[in-house]
Amino acid sequence: MTQSPVEIVICMGSSCFSRGNSKNLGLIQDYLKSNDLQADVKLVGQLCQNLCKEGPNLVVNGQTYHRVDSSTLSSILEGCFAKG
Numbered sequence: 650m651t652q653s654p655v656e657i658v659i660c661m662g663s664s665c666f667s668r669g670n671s672k673n674l675g676l677i678q679d680y681l682k683s684n685d686l687q688a689d690v691k692l693v694g695q696l697c698q699n700l701c702k703e704g705p706n707l708v709v710n711g712q713t714y715h716r717v718d719s720s721t722l723s724s725i726l727e728g729c730f731a732k733g
């Protein structure tokens with residue numbers, strides 16, 4: 650069965666990066682690796698979107714998440730990849 654890849658866009662601007670996306674990026678990569686999802690996900694970095702105050706920012710399949718910390722991130726990933 651073919652599913653369209655999930656697109657995860659992570660803000661790599663200096664504010665988001667230093668406020669959590671540096672760590673979030675590592676967590677996403679580890680999650681994808683340990684769940685063998687690398688082929689199903691397009692992971693993209695983007696530059697500052699001028700939403701720094703609400704960062705760290707992450708966009709998953711077009712939906713933007715703000716103030717993403719490690720626990721929010723796990724729920725996002727679980728929600729996204731939970732087997733239905």
Ligand code: FES
Binds near residue numbers: 662663665700704
């Ligand atoms: S650094 Fe992410 S919105 Fe500015």
